[in-house]
Amino acid sequence: MNNFFKYFKQTKAVYIILLSVIVNGIGGLINQFITLILKNDLNISNVYVSVIVSITLAAAMLGTLIGGKLTDKYNPKKIKLISTTSFGIMNIIIAFIGAKIEIVPLLIISSFIIGFAGATNSLLILIHAKKEDRKNAFSLVYVAINVAAAISPIIAAYVYKTLGFFMLFFIDGITTLISAALIFTLPNKELKEKKETKKVKQSIIKIFKENKTILLTQITISLYFIAFSQIKAVLPFQTSEIFKNNYAEIFAIMLSINGIMCMIIPPFISVYLKKISSKNMLILNGFLYIVGFFMYSLTKNQYVFYIATAIWTLGEIAGAIEFEVYIAENSPVSHKGQILSFNPIMRKVGQMLGILLGGILSQTFKTNYIIIWGIIVLFPFLGTILIRLSHKNKIV
Secondary structure: OHHHHHHHOOOHHHHHHHHHHHHHHHOOOHHHHHHHHHHHHOOOOHHHHHHHHHHHHHHHHHHHHHHHHHHHHOOHHHHHHHHHHHHHHHHHHHHHHOOOOOHHHHHHHHHHHHHOOOOHHHHHHHHHOOHHHHHHHHHHHHHHHHHHHHHHHHHHHHHHHHHOHHHHHHHHHHHHHHHHHHHHOOOOOOOHHHHOOOOOOOOHHHHHHHOHHHHHHHHHHHHHHHHHHHHHOHHHHHHHHHHHHHHHHHHHHHHHHHHHHHHHOHHHHHHHOOOOOHHHHHHHHHHHHHHHHHHOOOOOOHHHHHHHHHHHHHHHHHHHHHHHHHHHHHOOHHHHHHHHHHHHHHHHHHHHHHHHHHHHHHHHHOOOHHHHHHHHOHHHHHHHHHHHHHHHOOOO
16 A cells, blocks of 8 residues: 555646646547548548648657757746647637638648647656656556546547537637646756756767667667557457457457556556566567467457457556656656657557558458468567667666
């Protein structure tokens, strides 16, 4: 019980950040329905919808890279305030413009602007959490994100269906501004290690070349996400093929298992596995991905599918908590913002490659799932090797 008390014993600032994450996440309604908005409200063809969504994702990634560089130069609180406030205001403006083709450039610009805040939550946690409590604080942020992710689609569906376009954007804008107001109340602090370190003038490319720990770990994020992304590719295809008429219900149960575990399990992992090093937790992440995803190739039993889902979900939770901590602890203070900004980008890269690979494998090997999943789990296997290699190059 004392361990759980310590887990939740965070600074007031950390809980303000958590509340901001939850408010922003629950109110993030647009992201849930952006494809439907473009197709149904703006009457754009499927091809152009895909192009626009891809451009908004690219704009967000570019914003994240620039934002990471700015957070190393300026206080991340200021960057987050400017980014989220601008994003909130733009959504309110779009609400008043209405469902017109003119909002498309604004959607792209707003994606670019919110991208600037990409690495700020991680940096704010590093600043405001006590050093010995940082891992628990990152775990709480992960729980907060998953709580918001579970609630937001339900609210978004209700608002979109009953209240329409205007309220969808207006509520998103208002909740974003509330989230920014919470961040505004944080004390103006900088990372303690930053004050004690001389400013280093190096390019991010040189940092990656010299610090193999960071480079290999970032690559591992993509490799793991190639496997993880199969919940949007091979897994729904396979579930549909095996379970026929019951596939929607069974697939929904698997997603529910994943969602519920991601909200409940993180505190237990942080408390009871805290003595395990970040390196070993990341290797465990890869191992559980290998076991969990490959199990899908060995059975047609729905209950084994549920067990497999639970296994790889444990891996997801272990990795989600540890990647941020591992990279933050092994990156130079002068470039933490830029390096942490690569985390969401590498996830997106892995996800895009994974979905593409899943489609190709499903088309090529049809129902030969041993080959399909055998190829897929090679990626997390390679990731575990890279984590071991990265430890040999660890920065102190």
